Amino acid sequence: MGPRSRGWRCSFENSGLTARGIEYRDKAGHLQQVTAAKEIILSAGAVGSPHLLMLSGIGPRRELETAGIRCKLDSPHVGKHLKDHAEVGMVYSAPGIGTPLMELGLSAGPDNLRGPHGPFPQDPADDVNLPPELRELKTEAERRLMDWAETGSGLASSSIYDGIAFFSTGLGDTHTHDGQIGFIPTCFGADLLQDRIFYDLDQYFDDPQKRLAPDAENVLFLASNCVPRSEGEINILSADPACAPEINFNYFSDPHDLKVMVAIMRRVLAIAAHWPGGLGEWLVPPKLAEIHGYIPGEDPSDALLESCALYFAATVYHLSCTCRIGDVVDARLKVKGVANLRVADASVMPDIPSGNINAPSMMIGERASDLIWADHALSRTPAMA
Numbered sequence: 001m002g003p004r005s006r007g008w009r010c011s012f013e014n015s016g017l018t019a020r021g022i023e024y025r026d027k028a029g030h031l032q033q034v035t036a037a038k039e040i041i042l043s044a045g046a047v048g049s050p051h052l053l054m055l056s057g058i059g060p061r062r063e064l065e066t067a068g069i070r071c072k073l074d075s076p077h078v079g080k081h082l083k084d085h086a087e088v089g090m091v092y093s094a095p096g097i098g099t100p101l102m103e104l105g106l107s108a109g110p111d112n113l114r115g116p117h118g119p120f121p122q123d124p125a126d127d128v129n130l131p132p133e134l135r136e137l138k139t140e141a142e143r144r145l146m147d148w149a150e151t152g153s154g155l156a157s158s159s160i161y162d163g164i165a166f167f168s169t170g171l172g173d174t175h176t177h178d179g180q181i182g183f184i185p186t187c188f189g190a191d192l193l194q195d196r197i198f199y200d201l202d203q204y205f206d207d208p209q210k211r212l213a214p215d216a217e218n219v220l221f222l223a224s225n226c227v228p229r230s231e232g233e234i235n236i237l238s239a240d241p242a243c244a245p246e247i248n249f250n251y252f253s254d255p256h257d258l259k260v261m262v263a264i265m266r267r268v269l270a271i272a273a274h275w276p277g278g279l280g281e282w283l284v285p286p287k288l289a290e291i292h293g294y295i296p297g298e299d300p301s302d303a304l305l306e307s308c309a310l311y312f313a314a315t316v317y318h319l320s321c322t323c324r325i326g327d328v329v330d331a332r333l334k335v336k337g338v339a340n341l342r343v344a345d346a347s348v349m350p351d352i353p354s355g356n357i358n359a360p361s362m363m364i365g366e367r368a369s370d371l372i373w374a375d376h377a378l379s380r381t382p383a384m385a
């Protein structure tokens with residue numbers, strides 16, 4: 001499949017559901033076909049894999065037909081049971097403790113501070129025209145980058161995700177943890193909060209300009225329920241492969257998840273209250289503070305924490321379980337009811353792991369590789385074993 005392919009459909013032989021090949025559009029927009037010698041392995045992720053199965057006629061019959069797709073296999077669980085970790089960001093003002101964004105930017109070198117958001121020109125060739133104060137800033141950024149390259153220390157060596165706590169809230173299975181708190185010693189910039197975490201900054205902060213100024217000193221706690229019970233779904237909207245499916249996260253549809261989230265947010269409040277030397281105030285979204293009569297410094301009500309979670313929970317990008325083992329694929333990751341078609345990605349997870357899911361996704365890839373080698377009676381050369 002070309003790197004720019006825009007979705008494909010499986011083609012089947014007429015006599016039964018055996019996957020024979022794929023169709024895709026190349027960069028020029030021409031439809032291409034590839035025939036598989038042995039089998040097709042679908043690894044398009046928890047959104048892409050169910051979408052491509054549905055485009056190929058494998059999925060919930062009624063939904064496929066509504067989208068104008070002929071159903072070849074009624075597989076009702078395709079695209080269902082979507083799980084993700086949602087997180088709620090709690091920003092604290094932290095004078096003398098939080099790391100200003102400008103400090104982070106400088107420590108990562110001048111190229112990290114280029115336009116359109118940074119003070120340096122987008123094209124390094126234009127640096128010849130820098131005014132003296134920016135030239136000084138650039139020299140400092142170069143010095144810090146060099147320092148990091150030589151010593152491996154300094155701010156540039158930080159992942160920014162500086163601390164993490166896993167714990168049990170006691171509300172779920174007490175044999176495992178269900179709470180995760182991440183600690184970031186800054187609060188990111190407007191572009192990241194807006195474009196990646198999808199915060200409406202005017203709703204989230206009383207004064208976004210001031211709170212996100214390059215010299216502002218804040219810290220950010222990320223509260224996340226890592227054993228969610230709520231399930232969402234991927235809905236197909238059109239038979240056109242270029243039309244993205246709808247992602248319905250459905251966070252907090254199971255009330256248990258909201259209770260757990262409130263407990264995790266309370267743990268953040270406790271950590272902040274015990275911070276050596278003390279943190280500043282939790283920057284409660286102003287509208288919610290007004291609605292719930294929040295007085296700074298006082299304990300927020302459960303209702304305020306719930307509202308904060310409902311309005312500001314955002315994806316951790318851990319989408320999974322939409323082609324889960326048992327329902328859509330079997331234990332060898334083969335699509336049930338179709339020969340020569342396997343899925344290998346986070347969509348096959350039977351449930352979401354209670355932590356970050358990149359490593360488990362890679363393990364699925366490794367396991368899939370073993371299964372494929374074994375099923376085709378292939379033997380690996382020693383270098384690949």
Ligand SMILES: Cc1cc2nc3c(=O)[nH]c(=O)nc-3n(C[C@H](O)[C@H](O)[C@H](O)COP(=O)(O)OP(=O)(O)OC[C@H]3O[C@@H](n4cnc5c(N)ncnc54)[C@H](O)[C@@H]3O)c2cc1C
Nearest residue numbers: 005006007043044045046048317345346356357358359361
């Ligand atoms: C912004 C972000 C930050 C993250 N941070 C972390 C983290 O810190 N730690 C962690 O553990 N996990 C993190 N994750 C999650 C982790 O990256 C995923 O869980 C993991 O990559 C899932 O692997 P996958 O193989 O299921 O899907 P993906 O890695 O998404 O791979 C699917 C591939 O299929 C391609 N594709 C999809 N549809 C089509 C199509 N129609 N035609 C052709 N190609 C297609 C996609 O382009 C992609 O390359 C993060 C994810 C994101 C988005």
